Amino acid sequence: MKIILIGFMGSGKTTVGHLLAKKLNLKVVDMDDLIVKISKKKSINEIFTKDGETHFRELEIEVGKSMADKKNIIISTSGGVVINKIIIDHLKMNDGKIIFLKTSFLEINKRLKNIKDRPLFKDKKIAKKLFTFRQRLYEEYADIIVDTSNKTVDEVIISLLKKI
Ligand code: S3P
Numbered sequence: 001m002k003i004i005l006i007g008f009m010g011s012g013k014t015t016v017g018h019l020l021a022k023k024l025n026l027k028v029v030d031m032d033d034l035i036v037k038i039s040k041k042k043s044i045n046e047i048f049t050k051d052g053e054t055h056f057r058e059l060e061i062e063v064g065k066s067m068a069d070k071k072n073i074i075i076s077t078s079g080g081v082v083i084n085k086i087i088i089d090h091l092k093m094n095d096g097k098i099i100f101l102k103t104s105f106l107e108i109n110k111r112l113k114n115i116k117d118r119p120l121f122k123d124k125k126i127a128k129k130l131f132t133f134r135q136r137l138y139e140e141y142a143d144i145i146v147d148t149s150n151k152t153v154d155e156v157i158i159s160l161l162k163k164i
Contacts, residue, residue, distance in 0.1 A: 001024065001071075002071050002073055003020070003075070003096070003164070004077060004091045004096050004097065005017050005075065005077060005099050006081060006098055007138060008134060010112045010121075011103040011148060012153065012156065013101060015153055016076075019153060020160065021074045026074050027072060027073050027074070029074075029075055031063050034066075035063050035078065038059060038062065039051070039056075049119075057084065060081065060087065064077075064084070065087075068090040068091070069094060077091070080120075083134070083137070097143045098144070099143065099145075099160065099163075099164070100138045100144070101146055102149075103147075105128060106149075107149045108131070109124070144164065
């Protein structure tokens, strides 16, 4: 089984990924962690400030491609994977099922209010534009959509397990 979690920043991909991996006894990987690792930088923020977003996106594609042949795994993606279809194509290889964790902007705003490690969430207006633009893409690429707004992580896991 290969499960790919997509969704905007703050939709809970990492948290849900880890819990789901435990429940299904699968390995879990977080694309942001892998990107930081290959960048040899300390954080996503550092990649953005020192190398720029374009370089970050190149690393994101590299990591996405490296996920093509994986199996028995849950992949928590970085929120931007949908802007480069080549990443989605590679993630889907080996019968990957894409699950979109759908969360309202209001809820995301609440969750990320005091979080400083999201370079693209510093300006709320820009973040809202990105959010609106990407919704269509998340929906288009999803095999399954799970609404996470007003749900606890446990409730998200329950509705997700029902759908897969
Ligand atoms: C990004 C999302 C972040 C991280 C980077 C860019 C985006 O990951 O990859 O800040 O473009 O949406 P999370 O979705 O895990 O926050």
